[in-house]
Amino acid sequence: MQPKKIFEGVYEINGRIATLNSTPGKRAYSEELKIVDRKEYRLWNPYRSKLSAAIALGLKNFHFKNSDKVLYIGAATGTTVSHISDIVVDGRIYCIEMSERNMRELVKLCESRPNMLPILADASEPNAYSDYIETCDVLYQDASAREQAKILLSNARFLKRGGYAYFVIKSQSIDISKKPREIFESELKILENDFEVIEKTSLDPYDKLHLFSVLKKK
Secondary structure, three states: OOOEEEEOOEEEEOOEEEEEOOOOOOOOOOOOEEEEOOEEEEEOOOOOOHHHHHHHOOOOOOOOOOOOEEEEEOOOOOHHHHHHHHHOOOOEEEEEEOOHHHHHHHHHHHHHOOOEEEEEOOOOOHHHOHHHOOOEEEEEEOOOOOOHHHHHHHHHHHEEEEEEEEEEEEHHHHOOOOOHHHHHHHHHHHHOOOEEEEEEEEOOOOOOOEEEEEEEEO
16 A cells, blocks of 8 residues: 655654654664555654654644754654654754653664754753754654643744644643643643643543643644
8 A cells, every 4th residue: 555645754654653764774773664665654653652642543633844944842752753754754853851861762763864963961950951952843742740731842943933832731740630731721821821732632542641732832
C-alpha cells in the first residue's frame, strides 16, 4: 500500500503513522522501519509519543513545516523529537532537557541528526539558554513539572507572534488531589492573555490523565 500523506512529513502506512526517515538505516529508539518504493519510513508509535497519539486521535492542527525552527521543552531521550526531526528536515530543533541521564542518550541521537541541538537546562530558567536560541515558529512542551503553564509562558519569548505552541498538560505532575479537568482548565486559564486555544484533545487511551492542546500566540 502506498503511504497516505496526513500532514506535511507525516504519513499513514497500513493504518499506522510514520515519518520518512531522514537518516536511512538508523533507528532513534526501537521503532519499526518500513521500505516503500525504495524509501524508508519510521513507524511512529502512539504509545511512545504524545504527538503521534494526538494524530491518531484525529488532531486537526499540525503546523510543523520543512524549514521550521522548533523549541522543544522536555526532549527526554528524543523519541518524539526524532520524528519532528524527520519533518523539519531543513529546519532546526532546540531540545531542552534537564535530566543528565536522558541528555546522554539525546546527545548520541543528535550526533546523527544535525538539525537537533541538545541543551542541558531547566526550562523554568530560560535565561540560562536564551543566547543559544533564535526566534522559533513552533514551541512544543511535554514537561513533568508542577507549574507547566508558567514554564510555557516563560519560554514564549522565543516563539514568534502568530506561532503555534503544542502544550501537553500532565495533570498528575501538577496535583493528584484535583480532578484532571480542573487542572487542564486552570493551566489554560493562565495562558489566556498570551495564547488562543485552537484545539484540545484527550490522549486517552494512549496516555491517560493528559491533555494535548494546540495554542496560537497572540
